Amino acid sequence: GENVEQHPSTLSVQEGDSAVIKCTYSDSASNYFPWYKQELGKGPQLIIDIRSNVGEKKDQRIAVTLNKTAKHFSLHITETQPEDSAVYFCAAMNTGFQKLVFGTGTRLLVSP
Amino acid sequence: EAQVTQNPRYLITVTGKKLTVTCSQNMNHEYMSWYRQDPGLGLRQIYYSMNVEVTDKGDVPEGYKVSRKEKRNFPLILESPSPNQTSLYFCASSFRDRGPFRNTEAFFGQGTRLTVV
Numbered sequence: 001g002e003n004v005e006q007h008p009s010t011l012s013v014q015e016g017d018s019a020v021i022k023c024t025y026s027d028s029a030s031n032y033f034p035w036y037k038q039e040l041g042k043g044p045q046l047i048i049d050i051r052s053n054v055g056e057k058k059d060q061r062i063a064v065t066l067n068k069t070a071k072h073f074s075l076h077i078t079e080t081q082p083e084d085s086a087v088y089f090c091a092a093m094n095t096g097f098q099k100l101v102f103g104t105g106t107r108l109l110v111s112p
Numbered sequence: 113e114a115q116v117t118q119n120p121r122y123l124i125t126v127t128g129k130k131l132t133v134t135c136s137q138n139m140n141h142e143y144m145s146w147y148r149q150d151p152g153l154g155l156r157q158i159y160y161s162m163n164v165e166v167t168d169k170g171d172v173p174e175g176y177k178v179s180r181k182e183k184r185n186f187p188l189i190l191e192s193p194s195p196n197q198t199s200l201y202f203c204a205s206s207f208r209d210r211g212p213f214r215n216t217e218a219f220f221g222q223g224t225r226l227t228v229v
Binding site for chain 1: 116143145147152153154155156157160162170171202204206208209216217218219220221222223
Protein backbone atom coordinates (compact mmCIF):
# COMPACT_ATOMS: atom_id res chain seq x y z
CA GLY A 1 0.00 0.00 0.00
CA GLU A 2 0.89 3.68 -0.07
CA ASN A 3 3.50 5.04 2.35
CA VAL A 4 4.15 8.75 2.82
CA GLU A 5 7.26 10.11 4.52
CA GLN A 6 7.43 13.71 5.68
CA HIS A 7 10.42 15.85 6.73
CA PRO A 8 11.33 17.64 8.85
CA SER A 9 9.32 16.74 11.93
CA THR A 10 9.92 20.20 13.40
CA LEU A 11 10.85 23.45 11.71
CA SER A 12 11.63 26.77 13.37
CA VAL A 13 11.91 29.94 11.30
CA GLN A 14 11.97 33.67 11.89
CA GLU A 15 9.01 35.74 10.80
CA GLY A 16 9.44 36.73 7.16
CA ASP A 17 11.58 33.72 6.28
CA SER A 18 10.46 30.94 3.95
CA ALA A 19 9.58 27.43 5.11
CA VAL A 20 9.74 24.25 3.06
CA ILE A 21 8.28 20.88 4.03
CA LYS A 22 8.99 17.82 1.91
CA CYS A 23 7.12 14.56 1.40
CA THR A 24 7.79 11.42 -0.58
CA TYR A 25 5.27 8.76 -1.55
CA SER A 26 5.66 5.19 -2.67
CA ASP A 27 2.65 4.37 -4.86
CA SER A 28 3.07 5.69 -8.41
CA ALA A 29 -0.71 5.38 -8.85
CA SER A 30 -1.34 8.18 -6.32
CA ASN A 31 -2.72 11.20 -8.15
CA TYR A 32 -3.98 13.65 -5.53
CA PHE A 33 -1.78 15.38 -2.96
CA PRO A 34 -3.38 17.66 -0.36
CA TRP A 35 -1.74 19.60 2.44
CA TYR A 36 -3.48 20.17 5.76
CA LYS A 37 -2.84 22.65 8.54
CA GLN A 38 -3.80 21.64 12.06
CA GLU A 39 -3.98 24.30 14.74
CA LEU A 40 -4.02 23.44 18.40
CA GLY A 41 -7.30 21.85 19.45
CA LYS A 42 -8.71 21.76 15.93
CA GLY A 43 -9.11 19.30 13.12
CA PRO A 44 -6.91 19.36 10.01
CA GLN A 45 -7.92 21.95 7.43
CA LEU A 46 -7.05 21.81 3.75
CA ILE A 47 -4.77 24.65 2.70
CA ILE A 48 -3.74 23.61 -0.81
CA ASP A 49 -3.82 20.54 -3.01
CA ILE A 50 -2.41 19.41 -6.30
CA ARG A 51 -3.29 16.72 -8.78
CA SER A 52 -0.77 14.70 -10.72
CA ASN A 53 -1.50 16.45 -14.01
CA VAL A 54 0.22 19.68 -12.83
CA GLY A 55 3.67 20.35 -11.44
CA GLU A 56 3.06 23.44 -9.32
CA LYS A 57 0.22 25.35 -7.74
CA LYS A 58 0.24 28.66 -5.88
CA ASP A 59 -2.19 30.38 -3.58
CA GLN A 60 -0.88 33.69 -2.25
CA ARG A 61 1.99 32.86 0.14
CA ILE A 62 1.77 29.10 -0.20
CA ALA A 63 2.76 26.87 -3.09
CA VAL A 64 3.04 23.16 -3.70
CA THR A 65 5.36 21.46 -6.19
CA LEU A 66 5.09 17.90 -7.42
CA ASN A 67 7.76 15.74 -9.04
CA LYS A 68 6.01 12.59 -10.24
CA THR A 69 9.19 10.98 -11.51
CA ALA A 70 10.89 11.24 -8.14
CA LYS A 71 7.61 10.73 -6.26
CA HIS A 72 8.00 13.71 -4.02
CA PHE A 73 6.06 16.88 -3.35
CA SER A 74 6.78 19.94 -1.26
CA LEU A 75 4.98 22.76 0.51
CA HIS A 76 6.51 26.22 0.33
CA ILE A 77 5.41 29.04 2.59
CA THR A 78 6.91 32.47 1.89
CA GLU A 79 6.98 35.52 4.16
CA THR A 80 6.01 33.41 7.15
CA GLN A 81 3.93 34.96 9.93
CA PRO A 82 3.39 33.85 13.54
CA GLU A 83 -0.13 32.69 12.65
CA ASP A 84 1.44 30.15 10.28
CA SER A 85 2.62 28.27 13.39
CA ALA A 86 0.83 24.90 13.37
CA VAL A 87 1.29 21.25 12.46
CA TYR A 88 1.26 20.59 8.72
CA PHE A 89 0.39 17.24 7.18
CA CYS A 90 0.95 16.09 3.65
CA ALA A 91 -1.15 13.28 2.21
CA ALA A 92 -1.38 11.18 -0.92
CA MET A 93 -4.37 9.50 -2.49
CA ASN A 94 -5.19 7.27 -5.38
CA THR A 95 -8.57 8.75 -6.23
CA GLY A 96 -9.75 5.40 -7.51
CA PHE A 97 -9.69 4.13 -3.93
CA GLN A 98 -10.30 7.48 -2.26
CA LYS A 99 -8.04 6.64 0.67
CA LEU A 100 -5.89 9.45 2.07
CA VAL A 101 -2.53 8.32 3.46
CA PHE A 102 -0.92 10.94 5.68
CA GLY A 103 2.63 11.85 6.49
CA THR A 104 3.64 12.05 10.15
CA GLY A 105 3.39 15.84 10.32
CA THR A 106 5.70 18.85 10.64
CA ARG A 107 5.45 21.22 13.56
CA LEU A 108 6.20 24.70 12.20
CA LEU A 109 7.09 27.44 14.66
CA VAL A 110 7.37 31.00 13.37
CA SER A 111 9.06 33.34 15.83
CA PRO A 112 8.35 37.10 15.74
CA GLU B 113 -22.31 26.46 7.61
CA ALA B 114 -20.66 23.37 6.12
CA GLN B 115 -19.28 21.25 8.90
CA VAL B 116 -18.47 17.88 10.37
CA THR B 117 -19.63 17.57 13.96
CA GLN B 118 -18.22 15.07 16.41
CA ASN B 119 -19.43 14.32 19.91
CA PRO B 120 -18.21 14.21 22.53
CA ARG B 121 -15.07 16.35 22.28
CA TYR B 122 -13.52 14.78 25.37
CA LEU B 123 -14.19 11.42 26.96
CA ILE B 124 -12.58 9.50 29.81
CA THR B 125 -13.80 5.94 30.23
CA VAL B 126 -12.79 2.67 31.84
CA THR B 127 -11.54 -0.47 30.15
CA GLY B 128 -14.34 -2.59 28.75
CA LYS B 129 -17.16 -0.04 28.90
CA LYS B 130 -18.77 0.27 25.49
CA LEU B 131 -18.84 3.72 23.97
CA THR B 132 -19.93 5.47 20.80
CA VAL B 133 -18.47 8.59 19.22
CA THR B 134 -20.92 10.26 16.88
CA CYS B 135 -20.11 12.03 13.62
CA SER B 136 -22.49 14.01 11.48
CA GLN B 137 -21.97 16.05 8.30
CA ASN B 138 -24.30 18.50 6.57
CA MET B 139 -22.69 18.61 3.12
CA ASN B 140 -24.40 15.56 1.56
CA HIS B 141 -21.02 13.87 1.20
CA GLU B 142 -20.99 10.23 0.14
CA TYR B 143 -17.58 9.38 1.63
CA MET B 144 -16.92 9.37 5.37
CA SER B 145 -14.03 8.00 7.37
CA TRP B 146 -12.53 7.77 10.85
CA TYR B 147 -8.90 8.42 11.75
CA ARG B 148 -6.91 8.22 14.91
CA GLN B 149 -4.01 10.57 15.53
CA ASP B 150 -1.09 9.51 17.70
CA PRO B 151 2.20 11.37 18.30
CA GLY B 152 4.78 10.58 15.65
CA LEU B 153 2.35 8.45 13.64
CA GLY B 154 0.24 11.06 11.90
CA LEU B 155 -3.36 10.19 11.06
CA ARG B 156 -4.21 6.57 10.42
CA GLN B 157 -7.48 5.45 8.90
CA ILE B 158 -9.69 3.18 11.03
CA TYR B 159 -12.77 2.64 8.87
CA TYR B 160 -14.34 4.30 5.88
CA SER B 161 -17.68 4.34 4.09
CA MET B 162 -18.27 5.01 0.40
CA ASN B 163 -22.01 5.46 0.89
CA VAL B 164 -24.99 4.33 2.97
CA GLU B 165 -24.65 0.70 4.10
CA VAL B 166 -21.17 0.45 2.53
CA THR B 167 -18.30 0.31 5.02
CA ASP B 168 -14.80 -1.15 4.96
CA LYS B 169 -11.70 -1.47 7.10
CA GLY B 170 -8.89 1.02 6.99
CA ASP B 171 -5.37 0.46 8.27
CA VAL B 172 -6.10 0.06 12.00
CA PRO B 173 -9.64 -1.37 12.38
CA GLU B 174 -9.04 -3.78 15.29
CA GLY B 175 -11.24 -2.99 18.27
CA TYR B 176 -13.59 -0.67 16.37
CA LYS B 177 -16.94 -0.93 14.62
CA VAL B 178 -18.84 1.51 12.45
CA SER B 179 -22.25 1.77 10.81
CA ARG B 180 -23.68 3.94 8.05
CA LYS B 181 -27.46 3.78 8.18
CA GLU B 182 -27.93 7.36 7.03
CA LYS B 183 -25.85 9.44 4.67
CA ARG B 184 -25.11 12.17 7.19
CA ASN B 185 -24.08 10.00 10.18
CA PHE B 186 -21.11 7.69 10.72
CA PRO B 187 -20.70 6.65 14.37
CA LEU B 188 -17.56 4.96 15.70
CA ILE B 189 -18.21 2.20 18.22
CA LEU B 190 -15.72 0.77 20.70
CA GLU B 191 -17.35 -2.38 22.08
CA SER B 192 -14.69 -3.04 24.73
CA PRO B 193 -12.23 -0.13 24.91
CA SER B 194 -8.66 -0.79 26.00
CA PRO B 195 -5.91 1.64 27.08
CA ASN B 196 -4.17 1.33 23.68
CA GLN B 197 -7.20 3.01 22.15
CA THR B 198 -6.41 6.19 24.05
CA SER B 199 -5.99 8.65 21.20
CA LEU B 200 -7.33 11.67 19.34
CA TYR B 201 -10.03 10.67 16.87
CA PHE B 202 -11.15 12.54 13.77
CA CYS B 203 -14.10 12.01 11.50
CA ALA B 204 -13.85 13.27 7.92
CA SER B 205 -16.19 13.51 4.95
CA SER B 206 -15.89 14.32 1.25
CA PHE B 207 -17.58 13.89 -2.09
CA ARG B 208 -16.74 10.76 -4.03
CA ASP B 209 -14.04 11.53 -6.54
CA ARG B 210 -15.38 12.14 -10.04
CA GLY B 211 -12.24 13.18 -11.84
CA PRO B 212 -9.90 16.16 -11.81
CA PHE B 213 -12.60 18.80 -11.80
CA ARG B 214 -14.60 17.47 -8.90
CA ASN B 215 -13.81 18.74 -5.44
CA THR B 216 -12.47 15.89 -3.34
CA GLU B 217 -11.52 18.01 -0.36
CA ALA B 218 -11.90 16.14 2.92
CA PHE B 219 -13.50 18.10 5.76
CA PHE B 220 -12.52 17.11 9.27
CA GLY B 221 -14.38 17.36 12.53
CA GLN B 222 -12.92 19.04 15.61
CA GLY B 223 -11.72 15.79 17.11
CA THR B 224 -12.57 13.60 20.09
CA ARG B 225 -9.90 13.08 22.71
CA LEU B 226 -10.48 9.66 24.26
CA THR B 227 -8.73 8.38 27.35
CA VAL B 228 -9.23 4.76 28.42
CA VAL B 229 -8.07 3.97 31.96
